[in-house]
Amino acid sequence: MEWADGFIVVYNISDRMSFLNAQNILCQINQARRESSKGEIVKMDIPICLVGNKQDLCHARQVCEEEGSVLAQEYRCQFQEVSAAEDYLDIFNLFTKLIRQVMENLKYRADRRRYNGSKSVAKLITNMFGKRRKSV
Numbered sequence: 001m002e003w004a005d006g007f008i009v010v011y012n013i014s015d016r017m018s019f020l021n022a023q024n025i026l027c028q029i030n031q032a033r034r035e036s037s038k039g040e041i042v043k044m045d046i047p048i049c050l051v052g053n054k055q056d057l058c059h060a061r062q063v064c065e066e067e068g069s070v071l072a073q074e075y076r077c078q079f080q081e082v083s084a085a086e087d088y089l090d091i092f093n094l095f096t097k098l099i100r101q102v103m104e105n106l107k108y109r110a111d112r113r114r115y116n117g118s119k120s121v122a123k124l125i126t127n128m129f130g131k132r133r134k135s136v
């Protein structure tokens with residue numbers, strides 16, 4: 001949980017227990033992220049998607065869509081109900097979107113590291129040679 005770049009947390013809409021488990025997992029992810037970030041805002045942006053699967057089993061539904069949506073808002077994550085059995089395209093799009101976000105995050109972090117690196121080199125040069133004096 002500390003090193004993951006993204007999460008997809010899945011529950012079954014026809015099984016309340018699985019929803020409670022998903023809730024528990026989101027709570028653990030949040031805790032792990034808070035501990036590992038130590039005030040670093042970048043790590044807080046790891047994309048998480050909460051997915052309510054088996055949407056086709058709506059006749060046996062135990063978790064309403066609203067509950068999923070509220071839980072997702074609570075943990076600042078995306079939310080979608082899907083049916084892996086009936087619509088693989090939804091799953092494909094879901095993974096594609098999450099991977100794009102992960103890639104963007106990794107790029108942002110790499111850029112930030114590079115920028116901080118160049119700043120520290122500039123600082124090093126200033127420390128060695130001192131600041132340029134104003135010409136008289």
Ligand SMILES: Nc1nc2c(ncn2[C@@H]2O[C@H](COP(=O)(O)OP(=O)(O)OP(=O)(O)O)[C@@H](O)[C@H]2O)c(=O)[nH]1
Nearest residue numbers: 012015018053054055056057082083084085086087
């Ligand atoms: N009706 C329906 N069945 C699904 C769907 N997704 C998966 N299943 C079925 O659910 C069963 C369990 O799926 P698995 O892929 O083994 O997933 P699992 O994490 O072990 O899930 P559970 O056994 O449900 O806890 C299989 O029989 C799947 O075919 C769906 O969207 N709709």
